[in-house]
């Protein structure tokens with residue numbers, strides 16, 4: 001085997017070269033290699049087997065995995081001279097001329113590849129595991145392949161729940177079809193046993209009849225399986241596409257705005273409105289209370305306003321604050337529980353009071369104005 005090296009200005013006579021012997025995929029080889037040559041380069045450029053891929057050159061991706069004396073090795077981190085006397089297996093050594101290796105069949109059937117770049121390394125890592133442990137657990141499989149990265153993620157389907165459920169489905173399908181065929185063949189076992197005593201025409205008739213029944217039974221079983229599969233796929237499709245609570249929240253947040261932000265805005269608005277109401281209390285004509293829970297501040301200017309206007313209203317703590325401010329600014333406070341409750345329920349701030357309360361409010365304001373007149377007279 002002739003190796004070609006990069007010319008780095010060295011005197012060709014002085015480049016140390018080692019002669020190694022190794023076997024690759026069953027073929028015995030001799031190579032003259034520089035001690036610094038990587039095994040991956042010997043395999044790809046020296047032997048010309050390019051199924052061993054190079055993804056990173058830094059022992060991270062596992063694409064260059066080969067078997068050296070049966071052990072999975074990342075060939076980008078092993079020197080060619082270390083393979084002296086060893087048996088190397090690359091992905092090209094798995095299949096025979098006529099058939100794929102069972103691992104290759106398995107990967108193909110389970111769609112365990114997409115672009116295929118990582119697949120040779122994955123297969124050889126899997127082979128090393130299975131040669132040592134033919135019945136590994138899922139954890140053992142995951143551990144054995146943990147040094148091999150797949151940028152396309154096709155392996156999730158093989159080793160995930162989906163892979164297992166596909167396997168189970170396949171077994172159930174075979175069992176159903178097999179049972180359907182058995183129900184037709186078993187009752188006819190006597191006829192089949194008598195075949196030697198029957199004329200060729202009779203055998204042909206019996207067999208075609210039996211085959212027809214088997215065919216119908218198999219088709220019926222497949223129809224049942226297809227119907228079941230349809231509903232199962234439909235159910236899984238709906239499940240897969242159903243939004244989780246978190247996704248619904250997130251979408252609501254994106255379309256409607258963050259509820260926390262909205263609550264904060266609402267709180268700020270209420271605070272602003274509260275301050276505005278309290279600021280209007282000193283201008284009020286009268287405060288009607290029930291006497292402790294409700295407080296309604298009304299303003300009326302004779303000749304300027306058609307009806308009294310509510311300038312502030314509140315319950316409990318806010319009602320208390322309205323009464324305190326009213327007291328500080330000598331605004332009259334009149335206790336009238338039914339009127340206070342009715343006004344609180346029917347009038348909004350900055351609105352005139354409804355007509356049905358004109359009479360009751362007029363009496364209160366009349367009383368207050370009379371009181372103010374008396375006080376001024378005194």
Ligand code: FES
Nearest residue numbers: 055056057062076
């Ligand atoms: S090329 Fe060897 S580990 Fe990535």
Ligand code: FES
Nearest residue numbers: 114118150151152
């Ligand atoms: S199948 Fe593409 S990187 Fe693994």
